[in-house]
Amino acid sequence: MGARPGKPERHRRLRGLLERDPFITDRELAEALGVSVQTIRLDRLELGIPEARERTRRVAEEATKNVRSVMTGEVIGDLTHLSLGEEGVSVLEPTADMAFRRTGIVRGHHIFAQANSLAVALVDAEVALTGTACIRFLRPVRAGARLVARARVTERAGRRYHVDVVSQVAGEDVFRGEFVVFAVDPSPGEVRVEGGSVHDEDRP
Numbered sequence: 001m002g003a004r005p006g007k008p009e010r011h012r013r014l015r016g017l018l019e020r021d022p023f024i025t026d027r028e029l030a031e032a033l034g035v036s037v038q039t040i041r042l043d044r045l046e047l048g049i050p051e052a053r054e055r056t057r058r059v060a061e062e063a064t065k066n067v068r069s070v071m072t073g074e075v076i077g078d079l080t081h082l083s084l085g086e087e088g089v090s091v092l093e094p095t096a097d098m099a100f101r102r103t104g105i106v107r108g109h110h111i112f113a114q115a116n117s118l119a120v121a122l123v124d125a126e127v128a129l130t131g132t133a134c135i136r137f138l139r140p141v142r143a144g145a146r147l148v149a150r151a152r153v154t155e156r157a158g159r160r161y162h163v164d165v166v167s168q169v170a171g172e173d174v175f176r177g178e179f180v181v182f183a184v185d186p187s188p189g190e191v192r193v194e195g196g197s198v199h200d201e202d203r204p
Helices: 007-020 024-032 038-047 054-063 108-121
Strands: 079-085 086-091 127-138 147-157 160-169 172-183 191-194 197-200
Touching: 007 024, 007 038, 024 038, 038 108, 079 108, 086 108, 108 127, 108 147, 108 172
Parallel strands: none
Antiparallel strands: 079 086, 086 147, 127 172, 147 160, 160 172, 191 197
Protein backbone atom coordinates (compact mmCIF):
# COMPACT_ATOMS: atom_id res chain seq x y z
CA MET A 1 0.00 0.00 0.00
CA GLY A 2 1.21 3.51 -0.78
CA ALA A 3 1.59 6.19 1.82
CA ARG A 4 -1.43 8.26 2.71
CA PRO A 5 -1.48 11.68 1.06
CA GLY A 6 -0.31 14.65 3.12
CA LYS A 7 -2.74 17.29 4.27
CA PRO A 8 -2.42 19.64 1.22
CA GLU A 9 -3.02 16.75 -1.19
CA ARG A 10 -5.83 15.39 0.96
CA HIS A 11 -7.50 18.79 1.00
CA ARG A 12 -7.20 19.03 -2.78
CA ARG A 13 -8.76 15.61 -3.23
CA LEU A 14 -11.47 16.38 -0.69
CA ARG A 15 -12.47 19.53 -2.60
CA GLY A 16 -12.53 17.53 -5.83
CA LEU A 17 -14.82 14.88 -4.34
CA LEU A 18 -17.18 17.57 -3.05
CA GLU A 19 -17.28 19.30 -6.43
CA ARG A 20 -18.39 16.03 -8.06
CA ASP A 21 -20.88 15.20 -5.29
CA PRO A 22 -21.74 18.05 -2.89
CA PHE A 23 -23.84 15.68 -0.77
CA ILE A 24 -21.19 13.05 -0.08
CA THR A 25 -21.05 12.19 3.63
CA ASP A 26 -18.06 12.37 5.98
CA ARG A 27 -18.04 8.58 6.17
CA GLU A 28 -17.87 8.27 2.38
CA LEU A 29 -15.14 10.91 2.22
CA ALA A 30 -13.17 9.05 4.88
CA GLU A 31 -13.43 5.79 2.95
CA ALA A 32 -12.42 7.45 -0.33
CA LEU A 33 -9.38 9.16 1.23
CA GLY A 34 -8.34 6.36 3.56
CA VAL A 35 -8.56 8.41 6.77
CA SER A 36 -10.83 8.54 9.80
CA VAL A 37 -14.16 10.35 9.92
CA GLN A 38 -12.70 12.61 12.62
CA THR A 39 -9.89 13.64 10.25
CA ILE A 40 -12.45 14.55 7.60
CA ARG A 41 -14.39 16.64 10.12
CA LEU A 42 -11.25 18.50 11.13
CA ASP A 43 -10.37 19.05 7.45
CA ARG A 44 -13.83 20.47 6.78
CA LEU A 45 -13.56 22.83 9.71
CA GLU A 46 -10.17 24.01 8.53
CA LEU A 47 -11.47 24.57 5.00
CA GLY A 48 -14.74 26.17 6.14
CA ILE A 49 -16.87 23.44 4.53
CA PRO A 50 -20.17 22.66 6.31
CA GLU A 51 -21.38 19.13 6.96
CA ALA A 52 -23.38 17.26 4.31
CA ARG A 53 -26.75 18.03 5.86
CA GLU A 54 -26.07 21.76 5.92
CA ARG A 55 -24.73 21.70 2.35
CA THR A 56 -27.90 19.95 1.23
CA ARG A 57 -30.11 22.42 3.10
CA ARG A 58 -28.46 25.44 1.50
CA VAL A 59 -28.75 24.02 -2.00
CA ALA A 60 -32.35 22.94 -1.36
CA GLU A 61 -33.37 26.42 -0.23
CA GLU A 62 -32.09 27.90 -3.48
CA ALA A 63 -33.63 25.22 -5.72
CA THR A 64 -37.03 25.39 -4.00
CA LYS A 65 -37.41 29.06 -4.94
CA ASN A 66 -38.10 27.98 -8.54
CA VAL A 67 -40.95 25.57 -7.77
CA ARG A 68 -44.44 26.67 -8.84
CA SER A 69 -46.71 23.62 -8.61
CA VAL A 70 -46.08 22.60 -4.98
CA MET A 71 -45.54 24.46 -1.73
CA THR A 72 -42.34 24.44 0.31
CA GLY A 73 -42.25 21.19 2.25
CA GLU A 74 -44.45 19.29 -0.22
CA VAL A 75 -41.50 17.88 -2.14
CA ILE A 76 -40.46 14.68 -0.41
CA GLY A 77 -36.73 14.91 0.21
CA ASP A 78 -34.43 17.88 -0.33
CA LEU A 79 -34.75 19.45 -3.76
CA THR A 80 -31.17 20.12 -4.83
CA HIS A 81 -31.59 21.07 -8.49
CA LEU A 82 -34.54 22.25 -10.54
CA SER A 83 -34.91 23.49 -14.09
CA LEU A 84 -38.64 23.95 -14.66
CA GLY A 85 -39.96 21.90 -17.54
CA GLU A 86 -36.64 20.12 -17.96
CA GLU A 87 -34.98 18.27 -15.07
CA GLY A 88 -34.54 18.10 -11.32
CA VAL A 89 -32.80 16.24 -8.48
CA SER A 90 -33.84 15.52 -4.92
CA VAL A 91 -32.07 13.75 -2.05
CA LEU A 92 -33.80 11.74 0.67
CA GLU A 93 -32.20 10.03 3.65
CA PRO A 94 -34.87 7.58 4.83
CA THR A 95 -35.16 7.31 8.61
CA ALA A 96 -35.95 4.23 10.69
CA ASP A 97 -39.62 5.19 10.95
CA MET A 98 -39.89 4.93 7.14
CA ALA A 99 -38.75 1.30 7.22
CA PHE A 100 -40.10 -2.04 8.35
CA ARG A 101 -38.91 -2.63 11.89
CA ARG A 102 -37.85 -6.23 11.34
CA THR A 103 -35.74 -5.70 8.21
CA GLY A 104 -34.90 -1.99 8.12
CA ILE A 105 -36.02 -1.92 4.48
CA VAL A 106 -37.70 1.34 3.48
CA ARG A 107 -41.39 1.08 2.62
CA GLY A 108 -42.04 1.54 -1.08
CA HIS A 109 -44.50 4.40 -0.73
CA HIS A 110 -41.77 6.67 0.61
CA ILE A 111 -39.57 5.97 -2.41
CA PHE A 112 -42.53 6.51 -4.73
CA ALA A 113 -43.50 9.74 -2.96
CA GLN A 114 -40.03 11.21 -3.47
CA ALA A 115 -40.11 10.39 -7.19
CA ASN A 116 -43.70 11.50 -7.71
CA SER A 117 -43.33 14.82 -5.91
CA LEU A 118 -40.18 15.55 -7.90
CA ALA A 119 -42.00 14.81 -11.17
CA VAL A 120 -44.81 17.19 -10.17
CA ALA A 121 -42.34 19.90 -9.13
CA LEU A 122 -40.91 19.96 -12.66
CA VAL A 123 -44.18 21.18 -14.15
CA ASP A 124 -44.14 24.89 -14.93
CA ALA A 125 -47.66 25.63 -13.67
CA GLU A 126 -49.47 26.82 -10.57
CA VAL A 127 -51.21 23.46 -10.15
CA ALA A 128 -50.05 20.04 -11.36
CA LEU A 129 -51.51 16.57 -10.85
CA THR A 130 -50.19 13.10 -11.60
CA GLY A 131 -52.37 11.35 -14.18
CA THR A 132 -50.61 7.98 -14.50
CA ALA A 133 -47.46 6.31 -13.19
CA CYS A 134 -45.64 3.19 -14.34
CA ILE A 135 -43.10 2.21 -11.67
CA ARG A 136 -40.54 -0.49 -10.90
CA PHE A 137 -38.79 -1.16 -7.60
CA LEU A 138 -35.41 -2.63 -8.54
CA ARG A 139 -33.52 -3.03 -5.26
CA PRO A 140 -34.38 -2.78 -1.56
CA VAL A 141 -33.36 0.45 0.18
CA ARG A 142 -32.40 0.46 3.84
CA ALA A 143 -32.92 3.22 6.36
CA GLY A 144 -29.96 5.58 6.53
CA ALA A 145 -29.07 5.25 2.84
CA ARG A 146 -28.87 8.37 0.67
CA LEU A 147 -31.57 8.11 -1.99
CA VAL A 148 -30.94 10.38 -4.98
CA ALA A 149 -33.83 10.85 -7.42
CA ARG A 150 -33.21 12.39 -10.85
CA ALA A 151 -36.15 13.44 -13.00
CA ARG A 152 -36.27 14.51 -16.64
CA VAL A 153 -39.11 15.72 -18.84
CA THR A 154 -38.99 13.50 -21.91
CA GLU A 155 -42.01 14.86 -23.76
CA ARG A 156 -44.48 17.70 -23.48
CA ALA A 157 -47.75 18.08 -25.34
CA GLY A 158 -49.87 21.01 -24.25
CA ARG A 159 -50.43 20.64 -20.55
CA ARG A 160 -49.32 16.99 -20.50
CA TYR A 161 -45.78 16.28 -19.27
CA HIS A 162 -44.05 12.91 -19.54
CA VAL A 163 -41.43 12.62 -16.80
CA ASP A 164 -38.90 9.82 -16.23
CA VAL A 165 -37.49 9.42 -12.73
CA VAL A 166 -34.56 7.23 -11.68
CA SER A 167 -33.67 6.84 -8.00
CA GLN A 168 -30.25 5.58 -6.96
CA VAL A 169 -28.32 4.59 -3.86
CA ALA A 170 -24.54 4.80 -4.18
CA GLY A 171 -24.88 5.03 -7.96
CA GLU A 172 -27.05 1.89 -8.27
CA ASP A 173 -30.59 2.12 -9.65
CA VAL A 174 -33.19 1.16 -7.06
CA PHE A 175 -36.34 2.63 -8.59
CA ARG A 176 -37.59 3.73 -11.99
CA GLY A 177 -40.81 5.55 -12.77
CA GLU A 178 -42.55 6.98 -15.82
CA PHE A 179 -45.06 9.65 -14.84
CA VAL A 180 -47.64 11.57 -16.82
CA VAL A 181 -48.27 14.87 -15.04
CA PHE A 182 -50.81 17.50 -16.06
CA ALA A 183 -50.73 21.25 -15.65
CA VAL A 184 -54.21 22.11 -14.37
CA ASP A 185 -56.23 25.30 -14.64
CA PRO A 186 -56.07 26.82 -11.13
CA SER A 187 -59.41 28.60 -11.49
CA PRO A 188 -62.21 27.55 -9.08
CA GLY A 189 -63.92 24.27 -9.86
CA GLU A 190 -63.40 20.58 -9.27
CA VAL A 191 -60.88 18.73 -11.42
CA ARG A 192 -60.85 15.01 -12.16
CA VAL A 193 -57.97 12.96 -13.54
CA GLU A 194 -59.14 9.83 -15.35
CA GLY A 195 -57.68 7.46 -17.86
CA GLY A 196 -54.53 9.47 -18.36
CA SER A 197 -56.30 12.73 -19.12
CA VAL A 198 -57.57 15.68 -17.12
CA HIS A 199 -61.23 16.73 -17.23
CA ASP A 200 -62.77 19.84 -15.70
CA GLU A 201 -66.14 19.15 -14.12
CA ASP A 202 -69.14 20.74 -15.88
CA ARG A 203 -69.62 24.29 -14.70
CA PRO A 204 -72.79 26.37 -14.84
